[in-house]
Amino acid sequence: MNKVVKSIKEAITLCGLKDGMRISFHHHLRNGDHVINMVMEEIANMGYRDLTVNASSVFDIHAPLITHIKNNVVTGLEVNYMGAAVGREVSSGIMQKPVDFRSHGGRPSDIENGKTPIDIAFIAAPSSDNMGNCSGKYGKSACGSLGYAFVDAMNAKKVVVITDNLVEYPLYDFSIQETYVDYVVCVDKIGDPTGIVSGTTKITRDPVGLMMASYATKVIQSSGLLKDGFSFQTGAGGASLAVAKYLKDIMLKENIKGSFGMGGITSYLVDMLEAGCFETLMDVQCFDLRAVQSIRDNPRHREVTASHYASPSAKSAIVDNLDVVILGATQIDTDFNVNVHTDSNGFIMGGSGGHSDTAAGAKLTMIVAPLTRARLSIVVDKVLCVSTPGNTVDVLVTQRGIAVNPRRGDLKERLLASGLPVVDIHDLKRIADGITGVPKEVKLGSKTVANVIYRDGTVIDKIKNTL
Amino acid sequence: MRRSMLFMPGNNSGMLLNADALGADSVILDLEDAVSPQEKDSARILVRNALKYLGYKGCEVIIRINSIDTDFWKKDLDEIIPMKPDMIMPPKVSSGMDIKVIENYMGEVERRHGIEKKISLIPLIETALGVENAFEIASSSKRIKAIFLGGEDLTADLRCKRTKQGDEIFYSRGRMVMAARAAGIDVYDTPFTDVEDEEGLRLDAEFAKGLGFTGKACISPRHVQSVNEVFSPTLEEIEYATEVMEIIQVAKEQGKGAISLRGKMIDAPIVERARQTLEAAKALGGAF
Incomplete structure (x- = not known):
C-alpha cells in the first residue's frame, strides 16, 4: 500500500471534494506558507464553488484568498487570526457571510464537538513518509510543533498530507500518525523558510518597551506567583521577550524552579528551559529556529495539541494550569475588555489566537502595551471589538503606570506594597488623551463582517464593515 | 533629588x-x-x-x-x-x-x-x-x-x-x-x-x-x-545613618561631648554625612 498520489489535484479528486464542503488548514508555516495558496488555486481551477475554509490562521501571504472570495470559490471563512491583507478586504465587506473568528482553544473544541465538521484537511508537513506519518521537526521547511494540525487530522473525513520532504517509512519521530491520513502529496516546496520561523527573535531595544518589561517583571514578582512550580506564557514581541529574560535572571538568582513554559515558544523560553528555570516546555507552535531545534533534540520540550493547550471542552487543558500570561492589545477599555481583532479604524488585522483562552485560564493575565501608539491612546472608553472580556484580564502595564482590574483588589494591594506605580485605568486614559487629544469616533457600517465566537461558544462581538 | x-x-x-x-x-x-x-x-x-x-x-x-x-x-x-x-x-x-x-x-x-x-x-x-x-x-x-x-x-x-x-x-x-x-x-x-x-x-x-x-x-x-x-543611599547606609542620629540624640541628652558607635567615634563630619543620607532617603521616598 502506498498513499502517495502524484498531485494535489489527484488528492482533491480522490477525496471527493464537492461544492459547499468545509476544508481545513493549519498555520504552522505562518507567513511562509505556500500550501493554502497551492490547494486553493487547484480547487479554483477545478471549478469548485461555495467552499468554507477553516484555517487556524491566515496571514498576509494568503492574500490570493481575496480573489477566491470574490469569485465565490470561498464563501465561508473560519479562522482564529487573520492578517491585515485579507482582513482589510473582509472589513470592507467582500463576503456575503460573516467570518467566524474562534480562539485557538475554541477551534479544536468545535471541530471535536461536530459544530464545524471538516470534510477534507490539508496538512502541510515539513516531513512525511509514504503512509502519512508526519512531523514539523525535520526538513528544509521545518516549523517545529504541528500542534494546531492534530485536531484536523483526527477529525476530518479525509486527510491529505502535503510535504516537500518525503522520507523512508517509517518516520519514527512522527507527530501525526498514519492512522488518520488518506493521501500524501509530495511537492517541490511547501513554504518559504524565512517566513515560517524567524532566524532569531530579539529583545526590544526600545526604551519604552524595556521600561514596560521591567514593570511587568516586577508585577510578576510582586504577585506572589513567582515561586517553585511557576508556569508562564508569553508571546514573541520584543517587550515580552525582555520579560522572559528578566524573569530568567531572577529565577536563577533566587533559585526558583518553575514547572512549565507554554507557547508560542521562542529562543528565550528555550534558554529558560536549558538554564533549569522550567521542568518542561509545552509547545503548540515554534516561533524561531532555536525552538525548532530544541523541540527536535530536547525531550523536555514537548509538542502539544491545540486541544491540550486550550480547548474549553477538554476534560482539562494546559491554560487552566497557567500562573502568568503576558498578552498584547490594540485597544483596552476602561472595563479591561481587550481588542486584538481590529485596528483603531476598525479594520481586521488580527484575532484572538490564544489570547482569550490564556486570559481565562491564567491566574495572572497581564496586558503589556504602550499607552499611546501612532498618536492614539490604547486605553479607550469602549473597544471597537471585544476579543477578550475584561473579567478575565487582571492588569494593564504601560510605560506610564500599571492599572489593576478592580476585581483584583488583592493584587492591587500587593503591587502598591512593592512601590509599583499603580494608576486607575481612567487616569491612564486621561494621561493619554492629554498627550494625543481625544480622537473622533470611528464610524462603522451596519453589515456584520465577522462574528467573534468566545471559547464558550457565545458570540461576544460582531465586527461591522468599515466605511 | x-x-x-x-x-x-x-x-x-x-x-x-x-x-x-x-x-x-x-x-x-x-x-x-x-x-x-x-x-x-x-x-x-x-x-x-x-x-x-x-x-x-x-x-x-x-x-x-x-x-x-x-x-x-x-x-x-x-x-x-x-x-x-x-x-x-x-x-x-x-x-x-x-x-x-x-x-x-x-x-x-x-x-x-x-x-x-x-x-x-x-x-x-x-x-x-x-x-x-x-x-x-x-x-x-x-x-x-x-x-x-x-x-x-x-x-x-x-x-x-x-x-x-x-x-x-x-x-x-x-x-x-x-x-x-x-x-x-x-x-x-x-x-x-x-x-x-x-x-x-x-x-x-x-x-x-x-x-x-x-x-x-x-x-x-x-x-x-x-x-x-x-546614587541612592543603600539600606545599610540608611540604617547606619539612623543609628548615628539616634546615638547623637542620646549623647546630647546625657551631656556627653563624644560618643562611639560600632567601635568608632562619631564626630561632626559623620553626623553631617548621616544627615545627608537621611535627607536623600527622604527625598526619594522609597523610590530606589
Missing part, C-alpha cells in the same frame, strides 16, 4: 513623547550635538511644543542649548525660556564671563515675557580652560545649581584618548567636585558611553560617587536604573 540626567535628542518626537516615563530624575532635551545644523530650527520648535503640550510631570526638564560661539544659542533661549523649563544647560562653558553673557540674555528674554522666576543653569564644562576655571564658573551666578563634566569634548581638547577606565579625566573629575562643593552646588559626572556594558557602567558610576559626584548623566535610557541605584 537629581541622580540621573538622561539625554534625549531634541529632534526625535517619539523619544520626546516618552522622555519623562523612563525613570530618569531629569531629562536633558538636546538642541546641541544630537541635532544637525540643518535641523536646529525644527528641533527647537519640537522641543518648545513638547514643553508646551506634554508638561513633563514625571521629572525635571533641562534644555541643552547651543554654545555661545554659534548663531543658534540666542534663538534657542528665545523659544525655550517662555516655556519655563527647570534648567538651561549651556555647553562648552570655559569661564565666568561665558555665564555672564548667557545670564544677561536669559534675563532679557525673561523680562520680555514677564517671567519673574529666574531659570536655573547647569553649565556643561568640557574644555581644559573650563576645568581650570571650574570654581570661577560654579560661583559666577546664583542661577547655577550644579556643574556637569563632559568627558568626550574634554579629552579631544586634552588631545588624549577617551578610555573606559577614565584615567585621563581623573584630574578633571576631582577638580570639578572640588569646585562645585566649594561653591556649595551639585556636580554631575560625564555619561558612560558604551550602551551595552552594564558592568562597566556600574563601576564607572560607583567610582564617580566615590569621588563625590551627586549623580551622572546617561546617554541611554538603559543606563538610568543603574545610575539611580548607585
Whole structure:
C-alpha cells in the first residue's frame, strides 16, 4: 500500500471534494506558507464553488484568498487570526457571510464537538513518509510543533498530507500518525523558510518597551506567583521577550524552579528551559529556529495539541494550569475588555489566537502595551471589538503606570506594597488623551463582517464593515 | 533629588513623547550635538511644543542649548525660556564671563515675557580652560545649581584618548567636585558611553560617587536604573545613618561631648554625612 498520489489535484479528486464542503488548514508555516495558496488555486481551477475554509490562521501571504472570495470559490471563512491583507478586504465587506473568528482553544473544541465538521484537511508537513506519518521537526521547511494540525487530522473525513520532504517509512519521530491520513502529496516546496520561523527573535531595544518589561517583571514578582512550580506564557514581541529574560535572571538568582513554559515558544523560553528555570516546555507552535531545534533534540520540550493547550471542552487543558500570561492589545477599555481583532479604524488585522483562552485560564493575565501608539491612546472608553472580556484580564502595564482590574483588589494591594506605580485605568486614559487629544469616533457600517465566537461558544462581538 | 540626567535628542518626537516615563530624575532635551545644523530650527520648535503640550510631570526638564560661539544659542533661549523649563544647560562653558553673557540674555528674554522666576543653569564644562576655571564658573551666578563634566569634548581638547577606565579625566573629575562643593552646588559626572556594558557602567558610576559626584548623566535610557541605584543611599547606609542620629540624640541628652558607635567615634563630619543620607532617603521616598 502506498498513499502517495502524484498531485494535489489527484488528492482533491480522490477525496471527493464537492461544492459547499468545509476544508481545513493549519498555520504552522505562518507567513511562509505556500500550501493554502497551492490547494486553493487547484480547487479554483477545478471549478469548485461555495467552499468554507477553516484555517487556524491566515496571514498576509494568503492574500490570493481575496480573489477566491470574490469569485465565490470561498464563501465561508473560519479562522482564529487573520492578517491585515485579507482582513482589510473582509472589513470592507467582500463576503456575503460573516467570518467566524474562534480562539485557538475554541477551534479544536468545535471541530471535536461536530459544530464545524471538516470534510477534507490539508496538512502541510515539513516531513512525511509514504503512509502519512508526519512531523514539523525535520526538513528544509521545518516549523517545529504541528500542534494546531492534530485536531484536523483526527477529525476530518479525509486527510491529505502535503510535504516537500518525503522520507523512508517509517518516520519514527512522527507527530501525526498514519492512522488518520488518506493521501500524501509530495511537492517541490511547501513554504518559504524565512517566513515560517524567524532566524532569531530579539529583545526590544526600545526604551519604552524595556521600561514596560521591567514593570511587568516586577508585577510578576510582586504577585506572589513567582515561586517553585511557576508556569508562564508569553508571546514573541520584543517587550515580552525582555520579560522572559528578566524573569530568567531572577529565577536563577533566587533559585526558583518553575514547572512549565507554554507557547508560542521562542529562543528565550528555550534558554529558560536549558538554564533549569522550567521542568518542561509545552509547545503548540515554534516561533524561531532555536525552538525548532530544541523541540527536535530536547525531550523536555514537548509538542502539544491545540486541544491540550486550550480547548474549553477538554476534560482539562494546559491554560487552566497557567500562573502568568503576558498578552498584547490594540485597544483596552476602561472595563479591561481587550481588542486584538481590529485596528483603531476598525479594520481586521488580527484575532484572538490564544489570547482569550490564556486570559481565562491564567491566574495572572497581564496586558503589556504602550499607552499611546501612532498618536492614539490604547486605553479607550469602549473597544471597537471585544476579543477578550475584561473579567478575565487582571492588569494593564504601560510605560506610564500599571492599572489593576478592580476585581483584583488583592493584587492591587500587593503591587502598591512593592512601590509599583499603580494608576486607575481612567487616569491612564486621561494621561493619554492629554498627550494625543481625544480622537473622533470611528464610524462603522451596519453589515456584520465577522462574528467573534468566545471559547464558550457565545458570540461576544460582531465586527461591522468599515466605511 | 537629581541622580540621573538622561539625554534625549531634541529632534526625535517619539523619544520626546516618552522622555519623562523612563525613570530618569531629569531629562536633558538636546538642541546641541544630537541635532544637525540643518535641523536646529525644527528641533527647537519640537522641543518648545513638547514643553508646551506634554508638561513633563514625571521629572525635571533641562534644555541643552547651543554654545555661545554659534548663531543658534540666542534663538534657542528665545523659544525655550517662555516655556519655563527647570534648567538651561549651556555647553562648552570655559569661564565666568561665558555665564555672564548667557545670564544677561536669559534675563532679557525673561523680562520680555514677564517671567519673574529666574531659570536655573547647569553649565556643561568640557574644555581644559573650563576645568581650570571650574570654581570661577560654579560661583559666577546664583542661577547655577550644579556643574556637569563632559568627558568626550574634554579629552579631544586634552588631545588624549577617551578610555573606559577614565584615567585621563581623573584630574578633571576631582577638580570639578572640588569646585562645585566649594561653591556649595551639585556636580554631575560625564555619561558612560558604551550602551551595552552594564558592568562597566556600574563601576564607572560607583567610582564617580566615590569621588563625590551627586549623580551622572546617561546617554541611554538603559543606563538610568543603574545610575539611580548607585546614587541612592543603600539600606545599610540608611540604617547606619539612623543609628548615628539616634546615638547623637542620646549623647546630647546625657551631656556627653563624644560618643562611639560600632567601635568608632562619631564626630561632626559623620553626623553631617548621616544627615545627608537621611535627607536623600527622604527625598526619594522609597523610590530606589
